[in-house]
Amino acid sequence: MPGAVRATITGFGSAAPERVMTNHDLEKILDTSDEWIAKRTGIKERRIVSDGETTSMLATRAAKNALASAKIQADELDLIVCGTVSPDMPFPASACFVQDAIGAKNIPAFDLSAACSGFVYGLTTASQFVETGKYEKVLVIGADCLSRVADFTDRGSCILFGDGAGAVVLEPTSEPDKGVVHTVMGADGSGWDFIHVPGGGTRHPTTHETVDEKLHYVKMRGRDVYKFAVDKMQWLLGDCMEKCGLGVDDVDMVIPHQVNIRIIESATSKYNFPMDKVYVNIDRYGNTSAASIPLAMDEAVKKGAVGPGSTVIIVAFGAGLTWAGATIKL
């Protein structure tokens, strides 16, 4: 539609903890090996928060970087949306901690819970406010510290996760070939138990017993998640190309949720995407949940792998079950 306003990304930022946990570090505490983890997942190392470091601290660093990249001040923002499932506290929202830390005053700030799809859900939600003209400058964050809820005695799940944060600034554009041109979201609550943290909510409020039973840790049905992930990533890629009339040659980069290299390769090979059009940094960060896509996007921009004029598809899925994708013209 000529003249229609879209949301476009004007700034990128990310942050990761200093502390590196390699597969060899995990070998010392678990019955596992660097070879098994690297071969089955593509992960070599991940970043893990230190004592006292929180999700909102990483989110704040990512947010400041995104604001600097967009060349705007915190007091110019109209809204903050933060995708996370590992907030500093059950409430208030981590977005409110970020708002305070960056010095934004009175603007709305809320968290959005869609696990690994959290950033794409957040981008989609925030884009609506920009497209309708309600808000002009919106900060969208994806931030998680799943190491805080990972069971480091469960080799089937804890090896996957790393901590991090990524953020973008959205602003309106009327340029016809620019911005967030397509978004898609979905959920299937019947798959809630594929990946979940059972304790600490109203179903199993925290007691000594829930802690003894380790209900405050991530429980995952790895193989079921794997099948769901391949199917959904394929479906999302197809949707993001088809709805925009794009073929593989028209797409400059797919930036998928950094979930598992085998899942990423299976899904993208369905459309014969060459791997140089698929951005991967899982080897260094693991699965950082909602942070994974914005962290990878920021890295891809900084490396010059994508830039102004690039057509990028982002695809994510996670606990819920949830899934979401977007086609973005940078």
Ligand SMILES: CC(C)(COP(=O)(O)OP(=O)(O)OC[C@H]1O[C@@H](n2cnc3c(N)ncnc32)[C@H](O)[C@@H]1OP(=O)(O)O)[C@@H](O)C(=O)NCCC(=O)NCCS
């Ligand atoms: C978790 C995952 C890596 C496991 O890989 P897999 O190839 O499916 O492995 P399986 O679970 O079938 O286990 C195969 C064997 O390896 C063992 N194993 C599991 N984790 C291991 C580890 N870290 N190190 C060594 N061996 C391990 C299992 O015990 C099993 O042994 P057995 O055959 O003697 O019973 C894989 O299923 C996966 O990535 N799933 C998706 C999970 C995910 O991405 N979750 C987040 C979604 S947002």
